[in-house]
Amino acid sequence: MIVSIIGTGLIGGSLAITLKEKGTASRVIGVDLDAAHLARAVELNIIDEGASLDVAMERSDLLVLAIPVDAVLQILPRIMDNIRPGQVIMDVGSTKAEILDLVKDHPNRGRFVAAHPMAGTEYSGPDAAVRNLFVHKTMVLCDVKNSDEDALELVENMVDQLQMRTVYMNAEEHDLHTAYVSHISHITSFALALTVLKKEKETGRIFELASGGFESTVRLAKSSPDMWVPIFKHNRSNVLDVLDEHINQLQQMKTLLELEDYDTFYKLIQKSNKIRKILK
Amino acid sequence: MIVSIIGTGLIGGSLAITLKEKGTASRVIGVDLDAAHLARAVELNIIDEGASLDVAMERSDLLVLAIPVDAVLQILPRIMDNIRPGQVIMDVGSTKAEILDLVKDHPNRGRFVAAHPMAGTEYSGPDAAVRNLFVHKTMVLCDVKNSDEDALELVENMVDQLQMRTVYMNAEEHDLHTAYVSHISHITSFALALTVLKKEKETGRIFELASGGFESTVRLAKSSPDMWVPIFKHNRSNVLDVLDEHINQLQQMKTLLELEDYDTFYKLIQKSNKIRKILK
Incomplete structure (x- = not known):
């Protein structure tokens, strides 16, 4: 099948690499607002070609939205409006309640599968994409009862090919649990980095003394605000x-x-x- | 030389393994209040024999105190009182100001070298001891101007053999910087673990969703209170x-x-x- 990846960063790029490698996708089309990212994704052979969203929608069997939650909320309705018969749309965003609420009454709701791979690193962009990012990790599928059977099956097969375990939850459960095991870790790490940067003016000394423990607690503070601010925004009450x-x-x-x-x-x-x- | 390691846990045990392997120590004597730990350290071939502190003092050229800071403060004066000519004492504790203050006027102060290897894991006990724990890590040596030249040289040579970098600081600097890059990371991690354990009653769900980011921020919460409470106690004002x-x-x-x-x-x-x- 032809797969379009909207957002050729860490998650989308890693997905593209694996889907091509496994033969799940015969062709991967990349879509990215950032032209430099798109060119880089082609250069790295992560995607077969770059295209506009319209072209991608015209040509693909599966569209994967691998962009910040804010952007998903913006473009998902337009994509759902223009879907072709048989096409499947999935997102891999880190919050789920608002996204699912937005499309809950859409006539094409059944073609949409809401997913969240519990995998990632603190890096972003196409250069951060890696093979095997998803192996033995968990894919959360949300509110699957509202997805068409064939759409869900297509995604479930893909999850198998990624060698991931599947967990089913409703969107509220998902957003609650991810606040506990993922979002708060990032908040802590950002705050810890700010604390140390503020307290520790002589950065040379940090260099010298920072050991494994420090690195492990602050490494998430390298994470991109473009991804994380929308997550905190759309999971605000759980995160608070x-x-x-x-x-x-x-x-x-x-x-x-x-x-x-x-x-x-x-x-x-x-x-x-x-x-x-x-x-x- | 004959080296006695007081405290055959993660740090002492890892040190023992390396000193034997490099030939720095011809024989390693272990001392531990916990008889089971001592027996285990012999069984694992980390130390050559277990002995009492008195026997260890009688027979060794170098004594390394690898016990919680509290315990260092308790036994260091007695060791310094009974030192034999030429013997060197070093500690590897995580706070330095109180220890150095305690012995600053001791007639044998020169025989003591205060050290802190910026290396460790969240595990403890002889089973946590590993080869290469110290390779390319930093050893902080504190207030070295008050150590005898030959004592310092012995320790510096040992640090070289451990393939560590050396950083020199006074005790106050050390305690300040370690509060920033090590102690606060542990506090955060303990607090994060408590937060999640409290919030997340359905532990099964944590299992399923916890990914690399969460693990990396909470792994330090596995650390032993026996080691960490004394550190927070003896570096209280910097940690606060x-x-x-x-x-x-x-x-x-x-x-x-x-x-x-x-x-x-x-x-x-x-x-x-x-x-x-x-x-x-």
Whole structure:
């Protein structure tokens, strides 16, 4: 089948590489508002050709929206209006409730499958695209009962070819859980980077002392605001809720340190160690 | 030379492995209050034998204190009192000001070298000890002007054999910078784990959705409270200071989300992206 990837960055590009490699796509057409990105994606052989959205819609069996959530919300209705029979549209955005709400009464709703691969890196753009980004990761499919059976099957087959596990959720569940396990990690990391950059004027010293632990907690702070601001915006209430709890936890630790109540502090750390059971 | 490692956990054990492998130590004696740890360290061939502190002091050229900062503060004076001519004592603790303050007027101060390898993992105990933990990492040596020349040289040679870079600092500088690049990362990670564990009752869902980003920000939350509570205790004012700033940064982000001021939020993330220059 011919697949069009709208947005030839980290996720779209990595998807394109794998779909071509596996033979899932006989041809991959790339669409990107950023002409330099599109040219680079062709140069890197990530996509077979660049095209306009209209041309891509005319020629492809599957269209994948791999652009920031804001942009999905903008162009999805127009795409759904102009869909050809048999075509399937999927998005891979990081928030789902608003997107699904937007198209819930659309006459072509059945042709749309809402997906979110729980995979990524802190890098962006076509140069960030990599093989095997999705292997053994989780693909969340949302509100699949509203997708046509053949459209869902096409996406599910693709997910299998990507060697991903599939998890089914409704959009609200998805947005809640991703706020907890993904969005708050990014907020924390951005804030930590700002903290250290502000506190630590002699950047040479950071260079010298920063070790693995620091790198691992702040690496997400390299992530693109173009992707993340829309996520925080469209998952605002869940993110605010978990951010509030996170600030409370930090405040509690601060208070315990101020009071020099090291016994309670010890117990808190022990409690946090339970995360061992959840992480591999 | 004969080296005694006091504390046969992650750092002490990894040090023992490397010193034996490089031939720096002809024999490694292990000392550990935890008899099971000591037996395990022998079983894993990390140390040549287990012994009491007194026996270790009697027989070794170099004693390395690789125990939590609290314990260093407790036993260091006794060790310094009973030192034999030519012996060198070093510690590898994560805070330095209190330790160095404790021994600053000791008649044998010159025999002591205060060191901190900027290396580690979130695991602890002899089973966590690994080869090459220190390769290309930084060893901080503190207040070296108060160490005897031969003692310092012995430690510096050892650092070379570990293939580490050396950075020299005074204790106050050390404690300040490590609060910024190491201690706050751990606080954040502990707090994030507590946040998610509290918010996310259906742990199965975390399993399914947790991806690389989440793992990387919370992995430090697996770290041992036995090691970390003493660090926070003995670097309390620096940790409080940076924790305060971190809470402020999170509060600011929260306020911006509440106000839906996404332009300023975008600029904040851009600013935090500058951490790219500092991380490799």
